[in-house]
Amino acid sequence: MSSVVGSLNELLVSLFSDISLDVSFLFLLAVIIPGVVIFLIMTVNAIVAVYMERKVSAFMQDRLGPMEVGIFGFKGGKKFWGGIGQTIADAIKLLVKEDIIPNDADRFLMILAPFIIFIGAFVTFIGVPFSEGLIISDFNIGILYVIAMSSVGVIGIILAGWSSNNKWSLYGAMRAAAQIISYEIPIGLSLILVVIVVGSLEMSEIVKWQADNRWFIIHSPFAMLGFFIFFISGVAETNRVPFDIPEAESELVAGWMTEYSGFRWALFFLSEYTNMLIVCIIASVVFLGGWLSPFKIINLPYVDIIPDSFFILDGFYLGLFWLLIKAIFLIFVMMWFRWTFPRLRVDQLMYLCWKVFIPFALGNLVFICIWELLF
Amino acid sequence: MADLLFLFISILVIASAVNVVISSQLIYSAVSLLFTLFGVAGLYVFLYADFMAATQVIIYVGGILVLIIFGVMLTNKIDTPNIVSSSSNQVIGFFAASFLFLIQLAVIVKTDWKQGEVQQIEGTVDVIGSMLLWDYFLAFEVVSILLLAALIGAAFLSRRNA
Known part of the structure; x- marks a missing residue:
C-alpha cells in the first residue's frame, strides 16, 4: 500500500526532474508538506469541533447556543447557522490573550509541557489513515505506533x-x-483482538480484511464487546465527561491547565480535540470498517444493496467521506455522553477500569482465540 | 540526509543522557530521560527494528518514565518545588567510573568490528512473535512468571495491613 510521503516524493522527483535539485532536499519537502497538512487538519478539526460542541450542548439542553456572531449571509436569526462566526472569534481570542507564567512556576518545564502534549498528538497522525491510500505512512506496525505515540502526552500533562x-x-x-x-x-487489549483475527498490525491490512469478510464489530460477540470497551476507554483517555476528573471544574478549577493561558493553553485545547478525532478515527478504522461503505457491512458476493457507483463521489473520495461520517458520528456520541452522564468519582473510575474493563478485555482475548479456532 | 539524522539522534541521546546524570534536580533528570529514550527508539528505527522502537516508546516512555516521574513527585512532599539529587563518595566514585570506562574503552578499541551487508527487512513482528512462542517459549514463560510474581508482590506490599 502506498503512503502519502512515498507518492509525494515520487511526484516531486518527477516534477523537478528538469531542475537539478538534491534528492534529499525533495525528500525533506515530501516530509514537510504532510506535516503542514496535519497541522491544518488539527486546527480545522478543533475549530469545527468547538462549534459542534457548542451547538450540540445547546441542542441537548434545549437552547439555541451561539447566535450573535455571524459572518457573511449567516448573521443571526436563522436557527442553526446563527453563531457560525463564533469559532473564529474564539480562535482570535485565544491567540491574542495574554500569556502568563506565574512567578514561582518552573519556567522551562511550563513552556515545554504543552509542546510535548502537542507533539504527542501531532506525531500520532502519521499512522492514522483517512481513506484508502491516504495515510502519511502505512507502517507495518500501524496500530502499535498509534498506541505508542498517544502514550507520550501523559508526560506533558504531568x-x-x-x-x-x-x-x-x-x-x-x-x-x-x-x-x-x-x-x-x-x-491495548481490545485492539489486540483485531490483530489476532487479522494477523497484521497494518492499517490497510485491517481494513482489507474487513472488506473481504465483515466489519470487525459484528465479527463475533467478543469483538462487539471489544468495541465498547475501546470506545469508552477512549473517552476516558481523552479526559472527557464523564471521565473528566483531571479537570473537574467544580473541584479543581481547570485541573492541570489552571495556570495556562493564551497560546499555550490553545495548544492543550488543540491536542485535546485532536486526540478525540484520533480515537474516533481509530475506532472507525479498526471496528467500523474504516473507509468501507456502511452498506457493505458483510461481504456477500451477489448482494449489493446500494453499490458504490450510486454515489457521486468515487472510490478514494467516497472512502474519505464514509470514514469522516463515522468519525464525526462517534465524536457526536462523545458529546452526547457529556450531557447524559454525571462525572464519576476517582474510585469509581479506577473500579471501572481495573475491575470491569480489564477482566472483560482479558476474557475477550481468550474467547476470541477459541472463536477463531472454532469458526 | 540519513547520516545527518543519525548524527542528530546520536547527539540527542548522548547529550540528554549526560544531562540525566549531571542535573541536580530529579525532575529535570526525568525530563532528559524522555529525550534519551526517544532517541534510542529512533536508533532502533535506523536498525530496521520497527517493533522494538514502538515497544520502547510504549514501555519506557509511556510506562516506566511516567512511573519514575510519579515516584519523584510522590515520595517527597508533593508541594516542595525542588527535589535535589546529591552526590556522595565523589573520589571513590570517580575512580570506579574511570576504571569501568577504561575497560569499556579497551573493549571498544580491541574489538574487530565487522560490517555486515545492509539488508532491508520487511517487518520484524512476525519473526519476533513466532520466535517467542516457539524457539524461546520456556524463557518467555519464565519471564512471564517472574513479572507476575513482581506484580503480586507489589500489590501485597501496597496493601495497608500487609
Missing part, C-alpha cells in the same frame, strides 16, 4: 501540572496520569 506550582494543577495532573495510564491497558 509536567504541566507539576511546573505550574499550584495544588489544583498538581492534583489534576496526578489524576490525569493515573487515569490515562490505567485506561491504556483496556485500549
Whole structure:
C-alpha cells in the first residue's frame, strides 16, 4: 500500500526532474508538506469541533447556543447557522490573550509541557489513515505506533501540572496520569483482538480484511464487546465527561491547565480535540470498517444493496467521506455522553477500569482465540 | 540526509543522557530521560527494528518514565518545588567510573568490528512473535512468571495491613 510521503516524493522527483535539485532536499519537502497538512487538519478539526460542541450542548439542553456572531449571509436569526462566526472569534481570542507564567512556576518545564502534549498528538497522525491510500505512512506496525505515540502526552500533562506550582494543577495532573495510564491497558487489549483475527498490525491490512469478510464489530460477540470497551476507554483517555476528573471544574478549577493561558493553553485545547478525532478515527478504522461503505457491512458476493457507483463521489473520495461520517458520528456520541452522564468519582473510575474493563478485555482475548479456532 | 539524522539522534541521546546524570534536580533528570529514550527508539528505527522502537516508546516512555516521574513527585512532599539529587563518595566514585570506562574503552578499541551487508527487512513482528512462542517459549514463560510474581508482590506490599 502506498503512503502519502512515498507518492509525494515520487511526484516531486518527477516534477523537478528538469531542475537539478538534491534528492534529499525533495525528500525533506515530501516530509514537510504532510506535516503542514496535519497541522491544518488539527486546527480545522478543533475549530469545527468547538462549534459542534457548542451547538450540540445547546441542542441537548434545549437552547439555541451561539447566535450573535455571524459572518457573511449567516448573521443571526436563522436557527442553526446563527453563531457560525463564533469559532473564529474564539480562535482570535485565544491567540491574542495574554500569556502568563506565574512567578514561582518552573519556567522551562511550563513552556515545554504543552509542546510535548502537542507533539504527542501531532506525531500520532502519521499512522492514522483517512481513506484508502491516504495515510502519511502505512507502517507495518500501524496500530502499535498509534498506541505508542498517544502514550507520550501523559508526560506533558504531568509536567504541566507539576511546573505550574499550584495544588489544583498538581492534583489534576496526578489524576490525569493515573487515569490515562490505567485506561491504556483496556485500549491495548481490545485492539489486540483485531490483530489476532487479522494477523497484521497494518492499517490497510485491517481494513482489507474487513472488506473481504465483515466489519470487525459484528465479527463475533467478543469483538462487539471489544468495541465498547475501546470506545469508552477512549473517552476516558481523552479526559472527557464523564471521565473528566483531571479537570473537574467544580473541584479543581481547570485541573492541570489552571495556570495556562493564551497560546499555550490553545495548544492543550488543540491536542485535546485532536486526540478525540484520533480515537474516533481509530475506532472507525479498526471496528467500523474504516473507509468501507456502511452498506457493505458483510461481504456477500451477489448482494449489493446500494453499490458504490450510486454515489457521486468515487472510490478514494467516497472512502474519505464514509470514514469522516463515522468519525464525526462517534465524536457526536462523545458529546452526547457529556450531557447524559454525571462525572464519576476517582474510585469509581479506577473500579471501572481495573475491575470491569480489564477482566472483560482479558476474557475477550481468550474467547476470541477459541472463536477463531472454532469458526 | 540519513547520516545527518543519525548524527542528530546520536547527539540527542548522548547529550540528554549526560544531562540525566549531571542535573541536580530529579525532575529535570526525568525530563532528559524522555529525550534519551526517544532517541534510542529512533536508533532502533535506523536498525530496521520497527517493533522494538514502538515497544520502547510504549514501555519506557509511556510506562516506566511516567512511573519514575510519579515516584519523584510522590515520595517527597508533593508541594516542595525542588527535589535535589546529591552526590556522595565523589573520589571513590570517580575512580570506579574511570576504571569501568577504561575497560569499556579497551573493549571498544580491541574489538574487530565487522560490517555486515545492509539488508532491508520487511517487518520484524512476525519473526519476533513466532520466535517467542516457539524457539524461546520456556524463557518467555519464565519471564512471564517472574513479572507476575513482581506484580503480586507489589500489590501485597501496597496493601495497608500487609
